[in-house]
Amino acid sequence: MPDPSPTKPIVWTIASSDSGGGAGIQADLHTFSALECHGCSVITAVTAQNSCQVIGYEAVSPALLCAQLNCLLEDMPPQAIKIGLIPEPELLQLLADWLRQHKAAYQFTVIADPVLSSSSGYDFISQSSLSIWRRQLMPLLDLITPNLPELALLSGLPQASEQQQADQLLAAGAKSVLIKGGHSDIRQFVCDTLRTAARPDIILSHNRLPTQNNHGTGCVLSSAIAASAAHNYTLIDSVIIARAYLQQALSLSYTTGKGAGCLQHNSWPENPLYFPHLSEPLQARQEAQAFAAMVSPIGLYPVVDSVQWLLSLLPCQPDVIQLRLKQGDAKDIEQQIKQAINLSRDYGLRLFINDHWELAIKHGAYGVHLGQEDLLQADLAAIASAGLRLGISTHSYTELLIARQLKPSYIALGHVFATQTKQMPSKPQGLTKLKRYAALCRDIPTVAIGGIGLQQIKDVAACGVDGIAVVSAITAQHKPQQAYNDLLQQWSSYHAYNS
Numbered sequence: 294m295p296d297p298s299p300t301k302p303i304v305w306t307i308a309s310s311d312s313g314g315g316a317g318i319q320a321d322l323h324t325f326s327a328l329e330c331h332g333c334s335v336i337t338a339v340t341a342q343n344s345c346q347v348i349g350y351e352a353v354s355p356a357l358l359c360a361q362l363n364c365l366l367e368d369m370p371p372q373a374i375k376i377g378l379i380p381e382p383e384l385l386q387l388l389a390d391w392l393r394q395h396k397a398a399y400q401f402t403v404i405a406d407p408v409l410s411s412s413s414g415y416d417f418i419s420q421s422s423l424s425i426w427r428r429q430l431m432p433l434l435d436l437i438t439p440n441l442p443e444l445a446l447l448s449g450l451p452q453a454s455e456q457q458q459a460d461q462l463l464a465a466g467a468k469s470v471l472i473k474g475g476h477s478d479i480r481q482f483v484c485d486t487l488r489t490a491a492r493p494d495i496i497l498s499h500n501r502l503p504t505q506n507n508h509g510t511g512c513v514l515s516s517a518i519a520a521s522a523a524h525n526y527t528l529i530d531s532v533i534i535a536r537a538y539l540q541q542a543l544s545l546s547y548t549t550g551k552g553a554g555c556l557q558h559n560s561w562p563e564n565p566l567y568f569p570h571l572s573e574p575l576q577a578r579q580e581a582q583a584f585a586a587m588v589s590p591i592g593l594y595p596v597v598d599s600v601q602w603l604l605s606l607l608p609c610q611p612d613v614i615q616l617r618l619k620q621g622d623a624k625d626i627e628q629q630i631k632q633a634i635n636l637s638r639d640y641g642l643r644l645f646i647n648d649h650w651e652l653a654i655k656h657g658a659y660g661v662h663l664g665q666e667d668l669l670q671a672d673l674a675a676i677a678s679a680g681l682r683l684g685i686s687t688h689s690y691t692e693l694l695i696a697r698q699l700k701p702s703y704i705a706l707g708h709v710f711a712t713q714t715k716q717m718p719s720k721p722q723g724l725t726k727l728k729r730y731a732a733l734c735r736d737i738p739t740v741a742i743g744g745i746g747l748q749q750i751k752d753v754a755a756c757g758v759d760g761i762a763v764v765s766a767i768t769a770q771h772k773p774q775q776a777y778n779d780l781l782q783q784w785s786s787y788h789a790y791n792s
């Protein structure tokens with residue numbers, strides 16, 4: 294089934310041309326295209342540069358900047374805008390006024406890469422530009438992505454900590470700040486910090502790649518964030534995708550002239566090696582203990598809400614099943630869990646217990662399934678030490694990466710389609726996202742959940758997941774055993790076809 298909106302999201306870059314082709318407008322458009330967006334360019338200046346130096350630039354006239362903005366807005370309004378090098382204060386002021394006039398009505402996301410000087414040392418910034426950045430532009434930005442020198446300069450607090458400097462930008466009105474750590478003297482890793490007023494910092498760390506071919510990294514990162522935001526990923530997910538895209542492009546980068554070479558634009562990042570390690574500040578980058586493996590594939594995975602349901606599916610000889618008890622007092626819940634575990638032993642069934650991890654350990658279940666909130670409370674080390682498998686629910690790149698770091702036995706991806714079974718706080722992920730998430734989990738079994746029935750199995754199986762978890766496709770059917778058998782038959786044929 295194709296996604297309902299096949300047209301590409303529109304993203305604009307408002308930036309300068311790089312005659313060397315590795316940064317600026319040229320890099321931005323390559324990035325948009327690789328990340329499946331349509332890119333439009335609003336050129337603020339033409340620079341004369343090669344891989345070694347910037348020789349000079351000429352800015353466009355305010356009238357021409359205005360004409361580009363208005364002409365595009367009339368016909369091709371953006372889902373997201375990336376702002377790059379704007380070398381003249383007059384143009385910066387014009388842009389700030391224009392954004393203020395249109396942002397609320399058009400609801401686009403604005404990401405700014407504050408290019409204040411070139412990496413080869415050419416200065417583009419004046420005092421009046423700095424003041425416009427701080428007072429006029431900052432309140433219009435959803436995210437600003439300074440490197441450490443830019444952060445110090447923009448904040449006006451060169452002696453303060455990076456966090457205090459970022460807080461200064463937040464106080465000036467930016468909604469969030471991505472502090473890029475590429476210029477720090479940590480040699481093994483590059484750590485970028487996403488700081489917002491609303492939640493604790495998130496640190497994204499990568500191995501530092503030994504390459505000099507890094508011309509245009511800031512342009513590519515900010516463009517990739519804008520492209521991902523245009524695909525409706527959350528801001529943190531957009532930063533994650535963009536950082537993975539950048540790591541991929543850096544690892545494939547190539548030499549152009551005698552100076553810093555260029556990044557290799559590619560396609561949507563799928564290799565987990567390119568994705569960041571996520572942590573809260575000060576959290577050690579430690580290896581988690583892996584949970585027991587699933588050994589054989591998950592396949593069809595019924596999720597039932599009583600022992601009665603489990604009993605009624607036993608004639609179908611299910612291989613794996615989840616008991617998801619949401620009602621009953623403590624005594625009744627323990628009683629049902631105990632009975633279900635005994636049945637699972639008698640019938641050689643792999644039984645996962647949802648939520649009640651302590652009872653699952655106590656009575657020796659095959660595994661535990663935990664959601665995001667449960668993860669915060671559960672004693673994961675106790676579950677692992679007891680030899681139980683762990684399944685984790687995820688609904689985004691952020692949750693998926695954190696789940697991967699915990700080395701669970703499987704990862705659930707959902708909800709894929711609208712579901713009547715549970716009120717979900719997030720929107721359905723759809724097939725495109727499911728496929729991208731599954732691609733990132735080739736080394737961990739995955740199971741798709743949410744709105745999956747006979748009609749959906751073909752498309753879901755094509756996304757590369759290892760199983761499908763279903764509730765109503767069995768429990769809301771007139772003949773649940775028949776429904777089980779039909780789902781199993783359909784899954785088996787399409788899964789085999791796709792593997």
Ligand SMILES: Cc1ncc(COP(=O)(O)OP(=O)(O)O)c(N)n1
Nearest residue numbers: 617647662663664665686705742762
């Ligand atoms: C296989 C599978 N995937 C997801 C869920 C949902 O679990 P959770 O997020 O804990 O939500 P509740 O089930 O508690 O409503 C699941 N149970 N199984």
Ligand SMILES: Cc1ncsc1CCOP(=O)(O)O
Nearest residue numbers: 708712714743744763764765
């Ligand atoms: C428990 C749960 N978690 C995410 S979707 C969902 C319900 C899935 O039910 P159904 O298969 O009936 O859509």
